[in-house]
Amino acid sequence: MAERAAVYSERCRGHGLRATPQRVEICRELARMHEHPDAETVCRRVRRRLPGLSLDTVYRTLKTLEAEGVIRRVGSGGDRVRFDANLERHHHFICSRCGAVHDFPCKAFDRLTAPRNVKAIGVAHTVNVEVRGLCAACAAAERQRAPASRRPRSAAGKTRNRRDLTTG
């Protein structure tokens, strides 16, 4: 545990950042969470150790870590930004109806490398696969809505309550 803190201190310094307790604890918490937390969730959880932590600091730190390539954003979300600090390679399933993001592992996808033509665009660091479709819940709702026939005359998707649907 104590060693872990040292690990993240080193990581910060390696990126030319001061290893403040706030940054270290935010990093530790991110590494521990395998969900896709938003800034407020991170703040809430880190506050258990650093009660005075300000939300502003969390936003600043997350932005910094993203720019350094330590974490990444996920979900193409509209309402709130979510982050992914899962360092193991994994891929994403995104529900185009409710916006939920689920991780899944895939050895075959892990082996993919960027093709040559991306050199013209920039320097590639990571390659990940994004699968889109309907999550189980939305697919069930879809079947419910149109059991066998084609169209129930009304009631399109009503895409409300997009928040808090993202799970790990």
Added chain:
Amino acid sequence: MAERAAVYSERCRGHGLRATPQRVEICRELARMHEHPDAETVCRRVRRRLPGLSLDTVYRTLKTLEAEGVIRRVGSGGDRVRFDANLERHHHFICSRCGAVHDFPCKAFDRLTAPRNVKAIGVAHTVNVEVRGLCAACAAAERQRAPASRRPRSAAGKTRNRRDLTTG
């Protein structure tokens, strides 16, 4: 031209949606644009034909089209959501520094299919690859900032001006 409108009318009705002129024109404009426009850009362009178009309608329509799987969001963006209506298969390069999104084609990636374990999550529709790294501009800026040494003591990325950096 006139036929095109009919095509999109049909497409709307095929999804159980009323074929209003607003929707039809928004669809046509999206199909024509191979960039990754945000809602406001779409609105601005469609207003050349439908001057009274409200921004609210654009937002609603984009959300509806996304839920129907006709278009998708891109970029994991924080500030504004951008959409991708490019129906040909292609993949994305995302700069983790400035957030720019670039398309690139790749036959090998086009052949990918969702692995079996996603069945537990939901029903897959599309598979796309996301490459992350530094775009040419940001990579150049990085070299400039730290020509040979390691760290210029200060000045982290300063991720400002994230907007309008997304190109097609």
Added chain:
DNA sequence: TTCCAATATCGTAATCATTCCTAAAGACGA
């Protein structure tokens, strides 16, 4: 063709995540 209920649109106001501000205090690293 005309009518009607369901739906979509408009214009504007409200919402809400995110960022910025200042000053003061604290902490890191050399």
Added chain:
DNA sequence: TCGTCTTTAGGAATGATTACGATATTGGAA
């Protein structure tokens, strides 16, 4: 120890997105 970077507090501002009430339009039935 010192200088500089960071954080805090506590608002306040920003700006994209969405909700709201009134009005207009659509698609199918009479």
